[in-house]
Amino acid sequence: MSKPPAKPSTRKIHASPEEAEAAFYDAFERCDLAAMMAIWVSDKHAVCIHPGGPRLAGFEAIRASWSEIFAGGPGFKMKVSEVRAMTGQTLAIRTVYETLIPDNGEPPPAPILATNIFALTPAGWRIALHHASSSPPGTVAEEQGTGRVLH
Amino acid sequence: MSKPPAKPSTRKIHASPEEAEAAFYDAFERCDLAAMMAIWVSDKHAVCIHPGGPRLAGFEAIRASWSEIFAGGPGFKMKVSEVRAMTGQTLAIRTVYETLIPDNGEPPPAPILATNIFALTPAGWRIALHHASSSPPGTVAEEQGTGRVLH
Numbered sequence: 001m002s003k004p005p006a007k008p009s010t011r012k013i014h015a016s017p018e019e020a021e022a023a024f025y026d027a028f029e030r031c032d033l034a035a036m037m038a039i040w041v042s043d044k045h046a047v048c049i050h051p052g053g054p055r056l057a058g059f060e061a062i063r064a065s066w067s068e069i070f071a072g073g074p075g076f077k078m079k080v081s082e083v084r085a086m087t088g089q090t091l092a093i094r095t096v097y098e099t100l101i102p103d104n105g106e107p108p109p110a111p112i113l114a115t116n117i118f119a120l121t122p123a124g125w126r127i128a129l130h131h132a133s134s135s136p137p138g139t140v141a142e143e144q145g146t147g148r149v150l151h
Numbered sequence: 152m153s154k155p156p157a158k159p160s161t162r163k164i165h166a167s168p169e170e171a172e173a174a175f176y177d178a179f180e181r182c183d184l185a186a187m188m189a190i191w192v193s194d195k196h197a198v199c200i201h202p203g204g205p206r207l208a209g210f211e212a213i214r215a216s217w218s219e220i221f222a223g224g225p226g227f228k229m230k231v232s233e234v235r236a237m238t239g240q241t242l243a244i245r246t247v248y249e250t251l252i253p254d255n256g257e258p259p260p261a262p263i264l265a266t267n268i269f270a271l272t273p274a275g276w277r278i279a280l281h282h283a284s285s286s287p288p289g290t291v292a293e294e295q296g297t298g299r300v301l302h
Contacts, residue, residue: 090240
């Protein structure tokens with residue numbers, strides 16, 4: 001039996017915050033825990049706040065939360081829209097609306113507002129903070145035309 | 152009659168993100184709109200998300216929201232605790248718990264989790280993003296000992 005590789009093949013180097021964010025939502029849509037955690041900074045500074053949830057600090061607490069969220073498996077498309085970005089030398093801040101569109105044709109739940117912060121590390125851009133919260137119905141429609149759709 | 156000063160006296164230059172954040176919560180506690188808006192970056196990049204609310208973008212929309220929030224006037228102490236910070240060259244990210252302690256002795260509502268982002272501008276550190284959301288009861292107690300109380 002061969003040993004598993006030291007680093008999973010999902011551990012890509014992202015050259016920009018945009019690329020890291022696209023990988024984040026791709027992993028989210030696929031409910032791929034390895035791919036999701038490959039995008040996070042791997043230290044105690046990482047912070048993740050799911051809608052209505054407590055602050056999760058550090059890689060392991062964040063990993064456990066995504067493991068729970070992904071337990072049901074995929075079944076939706078993730079639409080990310082109305083991106084607003086501020087980009088510094090080593091930190092980038094993006095606020096987006098997340099809309100989960102169920103594959104079974106059911107209507108999507110109310111969009112989630114997320115603040116995503118990316119940090120430039122020796123291994124490229126990684127997500128360092130994700131703060132998500134529910135938003136009132138209709139707010140994406142109100143903002144239409146002010147942002148752009150990622151995928 | 153003398154003309155009003157070109158800049159309000161509340162427009163201080165904050166030498167650090169910590170100082171800007173203390174001024175933000177001081178203005179919040181005092182329901183002082185001029186002092187609050189003196190701390191914000193004054194351009195379209197400013198983003199403010201109140202608990203359960205939509206994304207407000209740009210100085211004027213943010214100003215209108217604080218005007219509404221402050222309409223009832225002060226009547227509480229603001230406790231800011233369990234600060235976690237990441238500080239870059241020109242951007243600083245802080246996540247905190249906000250607890251509003253009513254002056255009339257009523258029990259405080261559930262704490263709010265806030266992500267505050269500060270930007271270094273020619274006029275010192277200013278707040279560029281405030282994303283607040285409700286947190287489950289008991290989460291501050293769970294985190295006790297991992298952060299520090301600001302004031």
